[in-house]
Amino acid sequence: MATRSNGTASDRGEVEVLESLQFTDEIQHLMSAPTTDNAGFFTALLELPAPQAVQLLHSPESAKLIAAPVPNVEDFKGSFHFPSNSGLIERAARFSVFAGEGNNNTKKSNSPETTSNISSANLEKAVKSEPAESESSQPLVSDPTVEKRSIKRKDREKKVKESKKKSKTAANESSEDAEKLPYVHVRARRGQATDSHSLAERARREKINARMKLLQELVPGCNKISGTALVLDEIINHVQSLQHQVEFLSMRLAAVNPRIDFNLDSIFTAESGSIIDCNFPSMVMPMMWPEVQVNGNRQQYQQQWHFDALQQPVWGREEVCNNYITPENSLLSYDSSTNSVTLHSNQLKMEL
């Protein structure tokens, strides 16, 4: 199986490989690997929290996020445009293989070897306009794999109906034959055209929907909303509030100092006298300062704030600040922010 996959040297080849179900050892990996719900549309990327996904997309830190090494994918590292995304691709690949595992032996390809294995009725699952898109340079290599999965999933659902009713098989076969020349074997959805324009449109829409899902996960409170316009509303509000917060905070910073010198050392020394009680019991960072109980006016905030946070294993502030408080509520954040300042300054000290 490795040789077959190595034989196809194009992007299409990668696609085939990733979709091929011949990798039994990969499947075993997947069986043992912890997986989230398969029904999720975007589970590959969302299994990581969104910022990590975005980090993967942007920074070459993928090494630490690769859970289980998949040996066969290593061969293709050279052919990826963005090697830093290989971790993401591996995860997506693993999920795509896992997702498609149920339909055994339904993988397409144009290579003559595999067609023999595939029954004609049960054909081509795989990706349609992907080759057209993958030809054009994409900023994120993860796109093809994710979309493959999405398109594959929907087509699988459709295909069940189709195979039962057999209403469209003839039309599909003819369309497949017509398109056999370059690469794509398309399984048309019921009632949808198969010409390249609508396919490209569909793929583009899938891409956009995938990104919107990520955004929904990122912006708090968007999960329950359905409908693009409302979600976009929330996103716009969120971005605007963040930008306003930046303005407000820069005004505060300008007001606090007559000259612009934020001498971090002076801040550290000034704080050593009145340190907030550290409410995060399992904090790992070395505390350089004695933990002193805070003065009275903060305790009321603490009561409101930290009862849940106490249970959190890590930075309770993380949970608390998920709501992204507006400046009016920023009073409540003084506690946690000062907590974070001490931790922050610890970090800085460690760093400097």
Next chain:
Amino acid sequence: MRPPSSLRQEFLKKWMMGLQRYSTSKKNMSILERKKAIKLSADVAIASARNGTTCWSRALIANGYSKDGGDDKHLVEQILGPESERLIMKKVLTGGASVCNKRMRSKKILKRSCGIQRTRKFAPQVALASSIAKRLVRKRTQILRSLIPGGEFMNDVTLIEETLDYIISLRAQVDVMRSLASASELASEP
């Protein structure tokens, strides 16, 4: 979701570097001037954390670069650090901006011409729910484009990706600024 601490630390470092410039140069600045300086250095710092990989960061740095005064240019250069980055940024600023402008202009012309055709054809049509929804979404995306720096030059897909990254960076920026503000206020208490 919480921005990674590496991002916040990098932002803080670069921001402090930029701010130190101001402490050495002028002695008396009004509060508004200070606020502008703080905000500018914060923006350039958070943008440079992405190192020119994203569109919004390039746009932010371009904004910081082309504003009034040679001070800002030096600020940007200082924050960006070594020579190589500066060269990259110069390429981005000089090359990218002109290309983007041309692209934007041609896109606008195209859209305008298409829009005229569209209205002629579909004027008598009954407003379908789908078309209403599309119009709403289009309006929202336009607003989002105006919010994200450099958003006018992006297509839909890129816009959403940039928004993702921009939100995370903004959060990091807000986190660090808030901590610093409250720490400074505590420190300056008598």
